[in-house]
Amino acid sequence: MMTRKELYRKIKELNLQDEVKKVYGDNYTRVGNIELAHVIQSAQLASHIAKNITKKDRVKDQNLKLINNCKCDKLIEVLKKKHILLDSEIMYINS
Numbered sequence: 001m002m003t004r005k006e007l008y009r010k011i012k013e014l015n016l017q018d019e020v021k022k023v024y025g026d027n028y029t030r031v032g033n034i035e036l037a038h039v040i041q042s043a044q045l046a047s048h049i050a051k052n053i054t055k056k057d058r059v060k061d062q063n064l065k066l067i068n069n070c071k072c073d074k075l076i077e078v079l080k081k082k083h084i085l086l087d088s089e090i091m092y093i094n095s
Contacts, residue, residue, distance in 0.1 A: 007036040014043050019088050039086070046089030 002010065011017060011028050020028040020039055028036060049072075076093060079085040085093075 001033070002037060004033060007033060007040065010040050011036060014040065016040065016043055019043070019086055022088075023086060042084065042086055042089055046085060046092050050093045050095070 008029070011020065016039055017028050020026075020031055020036065023039065024031045024035055076085065076090060080087075080090055
């Protein structure tokens, strides 16, 4: 487990301050270690997933948003419903 100082550094490094405030309704300095670690882990997972999606797996829909054209869409939907993926992570995956 990361120390509080390491968690703060990682939140700043990944620019997740606004995400923490949006999800937990408070400044990241007032949110618990477990919650901060969850936000960091979710962001890193989303980044890893996005890097592994190739350009040929993406298509443009009518709204000109990039979407993944594979069975991963269902997985992303389930992870979002279970509050494992944050909205910003889904936008990052689909960008």
